[in-house]
């Protein structure tokens with residue numbers, strides 16, 4: 096290591112989060128060393144040696160307000176995001192979504208980063224953090240190695256933080272918005288009345304249970320990639336596979352009614368679906384034991400048939416896929432740093448902020464925090480009324496239990512002071528508040544030297560067509 100290395104911020108992983116973080120820091124005059132292991136050492140999903148490669152869909156989701164995905168893009172534009180701007184330059188027609196020409200986007204990001212005088216791009220796999228941590232006393236390190244972090248580094252991180260704090264496979268149940276449930280049809284009750292009705296329950300009679308089993312058995316499943324099939328084997332079984340194993344299997348498993356009473360009959364129901372609160376505000380609920388590999392459309396179809404779920408909105412669909420992510424609420428501080436080693440912070444999907452645009456936002460957020468730490472300035476506090484601020488709060492508050500990676504969504508937001516009736520009006524109020532809060536945060540934090548803000552394309556004509 097040379098003196099220059101010692102002053103640099105080391106960023107490991109040149110994906111979406113790492114590339115955004117590198118650019119943000121370099122543009123503020125901070126020397127950056129960016130390590131990317133591809134193309135010499137590939138992941139099971141990446142195909143090229145480019146930075147910021149999109150591994151699956153080429154869509155960064157909606158550009159149209161009031162969706163949370165669009166509000167996040169407005170927040171990123173206000174904070175001067177580099178990758179979002181590149182995505183807008185490399186757009187392909189996709190209606191209301193921001194889709195990009197995958198290779199052109201990754202190539203443009205790679206060329207700009209390689210040409211930046213403040214960034215040294217090193218194509219090398221980092222297998223251990225210790226040498227970097229030992230090399231310099233003042234530098235910052237950002238680990239942004241993503242859901243497919245290399246085995247050696249993932250092992251190193253697991254050893255450092257404790258194996259129980261790093262997951263390698265995501266087998267998640269759907270999470271739904273509290274406001275979209277029909278509470279008249281659900282019962283607030285804990286098994287054997289322990290825990291003061293901490294759970295919501297959809298109580299099923301025999302006919303309803305059999306209809307659910309039948310719909311699970313015939314629903315469309317997602318085809319897993321070969322590298323994921325082997326991991327699924329060791330994960331908990333998807334609910335549709337349990338349903339296939341026998342008509343009563345769920346009734347004696349995840350949907351067992353033991354300890355519950357139907358208040359209308361005074362008897363034990365035939366089966367029950369339990370919902371556990373995702374956060375202390377109880378604005379989002381998790382369907383316990385419903386981890387699933389069904390397609391998103393099939394999940395909507397099956398779950399909306401359950402009494403109380405007819406109009407349900409999903410905060411997150413159930414998924415089963417390879418995913419390396421930290422138990423962030425337990426191990427990360429509010430700036431995605433490790434409290435015991437504040438020079439080390441994480442960004443991107445490894446923190447559990449799921450999705451392409453969220454990875455970009457998290458790279459930007461980690462860079463702002465690294466910059467504040469390096470220059471000894473006050474760190475950014477993102478308002479929890481912004482979409483990304485709400486996700487950061489969910490990911491870093493110790494109160495979060497059963498942490499699951501999430502996209503930005505309005506289910507995580509603090510309640511509105513005046514709640515409009517319709518869903519669309521409610522979302523519009525959330526979006527407006529989120530954008531205003533981000534603008535105010537930017538204005539109040541001039542010490543962070545934000546890159547210039549820019550405008551997103553307007554879609555008023557599309558809004559009217561809907």
Ligand SMILES: Cc1cc2nc3c(=O)[nH]c(=O)nc-3n(C[C@H](O)[C@H](O)[C@H](O)COP(=O)(O)OP(=O)(O)OC[C@H]3O[C@@H](n4cnc5c(N)ncnc54)[C@H](O)[C@@H]3O)c2cc1C
Pocket residue numbers: 107108109110111112113130131132133137138140141147148149150151152153154219220221222239240241242243244245248417442443444445449450451452454
């Ligand atoms: C198969 C799959 C499909 C997905 N599809 C979508 C989708 O369609 N839409 C969506 O919104 N999200 C999707 N995601 C989720 C997520 O948004 C993306 O994975 C996103 O790219 C995460 O950004 P990131 O920067 O955290 O990680 P990545 O973009 O994966 O970047 C991490 C980088 O780190 C490098 N790296 C890993 N280990 C090391 C190491 N030890 N040393 C040096 N470099 C290393 C990798 O080569 C990679 O370039 C998908 C995830 C997976 C796994």
